[in-house]
Amino acid sequence: MADQIRVLIVDDIPETRDHLTKLLGFESDIEVVGSAASGGESLTMATSLQPDVVLMDINMPDMDGIAATEKLSAQVPGAAVVMMSVQGESDYLRRSMLAGAREFLVKPFSSDELTASIRQVHTREREKQSRMSALPVQASxxxxxxxxxxxxxxxxxxxxxxxxxxxxxxxxxxxxxxxxxxxxxxxxxxxxxxxxxxxxxxxxxxxxxxxxxxxxxxxxxxxxxxxxxxxxxxxxxxxxxxxxxxxxxxxxxxxxxxxxxxxxxxxxxxxxxxxxxxxxxxxxxxxxxxxxxxxxxxxxxxxxxxxxxxxxxxxxxxxxxxxxxxxxxxxxxxxxxxxxxxxxxxxxxxxxxxxxxxxxxxxxxxxxxxxxxxxxxxxxxxxxxxxxxxxxxxxxxxxxxxxxxxxxxxxxxxxxxxx
Ligand SMILES: Nc1ncnc2c1ncn2[C@@H]1O[C@H](COP(=O)(O)OP(=O)(O)O)[C@@H](O)[C@H]1O
Ligand SMILES: [Mg+2]
The missing domain is CATH 3.40.50.300 (P-loop containing nucleotide triphosphate hydrolases)
Structure with missing residues (x-):
């Protein structure tokens, strides 16, 4: 389906990946196109899959979520990152946003919060795209x-x-x-x-x-x-x-x-x-x-x-x-x-x-x-x-x-x- 939101899940814990995949499986407008177990893998997968949204865990052993987001912003700019963290510290939030993440979810979050965030960043991203291409010179x-x-x-x-x-x-x-x-x-x-x-x-x-x-x-x-x-x-x-x-x-x-x-x-x-x-x-x-x-x-x-x-x-x-x-x-x-x-x-x-x-x-x-x-x-x-x-x-x-x-x-x- 063309207008489904294509999501890539990135988390080093297999149970979390499965859980998130299942949760999102209930949503008709969201499709999980893949799941990656590390920051490094997320880059390869995002490059080939070109997802709309990347759900990114912040703490991962090899390349952490912040470093991966930074690279993703440059390599796959069309993918909007939603960062997931167990800590809600402002330093984490700040660093994530600086790296290019669009949203920040503190674990544990409800499935409503998760899907709302995904839809929101996707809508914002699409609006931004259309503003960029559709607006005449001074319209904004x-x-x-x-x-x-x-x-x-x-x-x-x-x-x-x-x-x-x-x-x-x-x-x-x-x-x-x-x-x-x-x-x-x-x-x-x-x-x-x-x-x-x-x-x-x-x-x-x-x-x-x-x-x-x-x-x-x-x-x-x-x-x-x-x-x-x-x-x-x-x-x-x-x-x-x-x-x-x-x-x-x-x-x-x-x-x-x-x-x-x-x-x-x-x-x-x-x-x-x-x-x-x-x-x-x-x-x-x-x-x-x-x-x-x-x-x-x-x-x-x-x-x-x-x-x-x-x-x-x-x-x-x-x-x-x-x-x-x-x-x-x-x-x-x-x-x-x-x-x-x-x-x-x-x-x-x-x-x-x-x-x-x-x-x-x-x-x-x-x-x-x-x-x-x-x-x-x-x-x-x-x-x-x-x-x-x-x-x-x-x-x-x-x-x-x-x-x-x-x-x-x-x-x-x-x-x-x-x-
Ligand atoms: N008026 C201000 N009050 C508090 N912090 C400021 C103020 N102006 C700039 N900063 C902070 O100072 C730092 C450097 O600002 P920035 O605009 O990046 O400087 P520059 O572009 O000259 O390198 C940033 O962390 C910014 O948030
Ligand atoms: Mg400057």
């Missing part, structure tokens, strides 16, 4: 003022999130800033993962690259035309669009500086904001992104290394001719100082910090575990309000309100670009 931005896709006079802003040191919150801020600008300011927003080797945007938004990433644009970039860029931009339910990094690190080198510039030019033609999550090291592609950007939101934290690198970066930025209008400083976790004050930072780098964002591990980690941006799950938190203020500062006052923008498309260019 329900609250937004979609500029006409063919309005060639429209030139959105490119906002690069950069930091000369890793782990300071670029990806976290990029994702939530994008959601804030879309949901609160009514902008059409595309978020591009510019960390081509080890991009994290997909993890934060619970997206697995299913042949939808910037890598798929390489043939067109080489041919000198970018016709199907929209096909590879994912419409996310949070109201934003996403262009993911390549699914594997070695593909990053296919993305050239001139290619990335062309991609950004194409994206800014059809969106109010193009937000790019960059790497923390300089290479030619990162430089191409920073060059193309209207604003470089440069992130730092209250750590000596971050401050030292920032000083060096600001010198480079000056040599590159980036003015203070272009390079804006964002201090993340601004209230978490261990002896370093904001004023110390400012006197050390010789410049005022433009924006601050508070530290809120609870909201940030909760959101990460669920693959839902905290701006949506914890809208009232101070960290969300800080993000909104940042969004307003970079996009709110430079652009017309949604209704104005819709009325006066001819003025957009001057309003959006301030280079």
């Amino acid at each position: 931005n329900a609250g937004g003022s979609a500029p006409a896709a063919d309005d060639s006079s429209h030139d959105g802003q490119v906002i690069a999130l950069f930091s000369p040191k890793g782990g300071v919150g670029r990806t976290t801020v990029a994702v939530n800033l994008a959601v804030a600008a879309a949901t609160e300011l009514g902008k059409t927003v595309v978020l591009m993962d510019g960390s081509f080797q080890f991009g994290d945007v997909g993890v934060l938004l619970n997206l697995n690259p299913k042949n939808k990433s910037i890598a798929d644009l390489v043939p067109e970039l080489e041919a000198g035309e970018l016709e199907s860029i929209d096909t590879f931009v994912i419409n996310h339910s949070a109201g934003i669009r996403v262009l993911l990094a390549p699914p594997s690190p070695e593909m990053a080198e296919l993305i050239t500086p001139s290619g990335v510039k062309r991609v950004l030019d194409a994206l800014r033609k059809t969106h109010d904001l193009v937000i790019v999550d960059c790497t923390s090291w300089f290479n030619e592609t990162t430089l191409a992104i920073l060059d193309s950007a209207d604003v470089v939101l440069t992130m730092l934290s209250l750590e000596i290394t971050s401050i030292k690198n920032m000083r060096l970066f600001l010198e480079v930025a000056e040599q590159l001719g980036y003015g203070q209008d272009k390079v804006k400083l964002v201090l993340n976790r601004a209230d978490s100082s261990l002896g370093i004050r904001v004023s110390d930072v400012e006197s050390s780098i010789g410049r005022k910090v433009d924006h601050t964002i508070v530290s809120d591990g609870r909201s940030v980690v909760y959101a990460l575990n669920r693959g839902v941006p905290f701006f949506l799950s914890n809208r009232e938190a101070q960290v969300s309000q800080d993000i909104l203020r940042l969004a307003e500062a970079i996009a709110g006052d430079r652009a017309a309100s949604p209704s104005e923008a819709a009325r006066k498309p001819a003025q957009k260019k001057s309003m959006f670009s301030f280079r």
Whole structure:
């Protein structure tokens, strides 16, 4: 039957496999296509069987469920993993979700919980697929003022999130800033993962690259035309669009500086904001992104290394001719100082910090575990309000309100670009 949900069971205990197979045997819309006794076996079986859902035990002797899920996400991206664990610890949940699992069941669970989870992930997966393929350019931005896709006079802003040191919150801020600008300011927003080797945007938004990433644009970039860029931009339910990094690190080198510039030019033609999550090291592609950007939101934290690198970066930025209008400083976790004050930072780098964002591990980690941006799950938190203020500062006052923008498309260019 074509519309049965095809399930692969992975558990090292034979009785559990049999029990689960029997339970699911009662469901007419579910078919158990196989059962694997180890993480390693699950990879081979999933590759040949292409199941819709994989029920994965977390504790297995050879390759544990988390490692197997990580590999599965890359090798069989169409299979949604439901993790099963005897422990409900948040660390397990977090690691499973990071590895790409879509649901987490704590043993013992009832057969209702089991089948509901399987159906739910399957439905979500199918919806995601159809959203990706069916939606026209701006349709996912329900609250937004979609500029006409063919309005060639429209030139959105490119906002690069950069930091000369890793782990300071670029990806976290990029994702939530994008959601804030879309949901609160009514902008059409595309978020591009510019960390081509080890991009994290997909993890934060619970997206697995299913042949939808910037890598798929390489043939067109080489041919000198970018016709199907929209096909590879994912419409996310949070109201934003996403262009993911390549699914594997070695593909990053296919993305050239001139290619990335062309991609950004194409994206800014059809969106109010193009937000790019960059790497923390300089290479030619990162430089191409920073060059193309209207604003470089440069992130730092209250750590000596971050401050030292920032000083060096600001010198480079000056040599590159980036003015203070272009390079804006964002201090993340601004209230978490261990002896370093904001004023110390400012006197050390010789410049005022433009924006601050508070530290809120609870909201940030909760959101990460669920693959839902905290701006949506914890809208009232101070960290969300800080993000909104940042969004307003970079996009709110430079652009017309949604209704104005819709009325006066001819003025957009001057309003959006301030280079
Ligand atoms: N404002 C914040 N409050 C608490 N934790 C944060 C905040 N911003 C980022 N983090 C955490 O810091 C870590 C690094 O963030 P991430 O966005 O991945 O940084 P980067 O992209 O710069 O490497 C993550 O664990 C993230 O959850
Ligand atoms: Mg990152």
